[in-house]
Amino acid sequence: MKTRVILWIVFLLGGGILFQECSTVEITGRKQLNLIPESEMVSMSLTQYDDFLKTHKLSTDKEATAMVKRVGGRIAAAVEEYFREKGMAHKLKGYQWEFNLVESPEVNAWCMPGGKVVVYTGLLPVARNETGLAVVMGHEIAHAIARHGNERMSQQLMAQLGGMALSEALKTKPQETQQLWMTAYGVGAQYGVLLPYSRMQESEADHLGLIFMAMAGYDPHEALSFWERMAKASGGEKPPELMSTHPSDQTRIENIKKLLPEIMEKYYRPAK
Numbered sequence: 595m596k597t598r599v600i601l602w603i604v605f606l607l608g609g610g611i612l613f614q615e616c617s618t619v620e621i622t623g624r625k626q627l628n629l630i631p632e633s634e635m636v637s638m639s640l641t642q643y644d645d646f647l648k649t650h651k652l653s654t655d656k657e658a659t660a661m662v663k664r665v666g667g668r669i670a671a672a673v674e675e676y677f678r679e680k681g682m683a684h685k686l687k688g689y690q691w692e693f694n695l696v697e698s699p700e701v702n703a704w705c706m707p708g709g710k711v712v713v714y715t716g717l718l719p720v721a722r723n724e725t726g727l728a729v730v731m732g733h734e735i736a737h738a739i740a741r742h743g744n745e746r747m748s749q750q751l752m753a754q755l756g757g758m759a760l761s762e763a764l765k766t767k768p769q770e771t772q773q774l775w776m777t778a779y780g781v782g783a784q785y786g787v788l789l790p791y792s793r794m795q796e797s798e799a800d801h802l803g804l805i806f807m808a809m810a811g812y813d814p815h816e817a818l819s820f821w822e823r824m825a826k827a828s829g830g831e832k833p834p835e836l837m838s839t840h841p842s843d844q845t846r847i848e849n850i851k852k853l854l855p856e857i858m859e860k861y862y863r864p865a866k
């Protein structure tokens with residue numbers, strides 16, 4: 595794991611320092627600065643994902659596992675269709691979708707770049723049903739699709755290393771440099787639903803997630819009650835500093851209400 599991070603940093607150095615890439619988030623059209631080649635984000639994720647599965651137990655609940663795989667498969671198909679329609683299929687290059695249910699009391703789920711999705715059994719009572727699960731899986735997949743981890747990591751690169759050459763940073767601050775990846779994409783207890791991204795990224799993931807679930811045949815209205823249940827489930831657990839940067843649950847629900855009519859009209863394809 596550590597070796598892989600270092601190898602990756604060395605790759606960046608050897609590759610002529612940072613690739614300065616300005617890209618656009620689908621739907622919102624927001625410009626984002628992604629300094630890390632997406633192919634590297636994907637390959638890094640695959641390694642992390644393997645490590646995660648080696649150290650965590652898969653659920654033995656066959657029915658629930660099948661549900662996670664079914665919802666994931668339907669949303670992934672919707673994502674691919676969406677990108678094909680927009681002529682952007684190449685943006686999913688390197689994606690190898692996989693959906694697993696992991697035995698853990700945590701109310702959490704995440705998706706890494708490359709399409710590796712994990713749902714924790716602790717989330718299931720909050721999801722309550724298949725449509726509720728589609729809300730959260732659509733949302734997490736949207737974070738990956740919108741390259742939010744790359745953006746977060748790029749911002750930290752700029753903020754923490756600033757004018758310092760990466761090579762210098764690696765020599766004098768190896769720990770901090772390595773920490774960049776871990777904070778942006780560490781598969782720890784905190785990553786995923788438990789540790790939200792910035793307000794803007796959360797809204798983007800909500801918007802894209804609603805589109806994907808609607809295209810996959812799940813009624814996006816479920817998002818309203820899901821996020822209310824989620825707010826109750828995580829009530830009191832969020833550290834105060836997180837609350838200040840994260841959209842309040844009420845704001846999130848209001849924003850979703852505003853989006854729903856358009857999503858229903860343009861994207862909802864009820865399952866046959």
Ligand SMILES: [Zn+2]
Binds near residue numbers: 786787790791796799
């Ligand atoms: Zn989120």
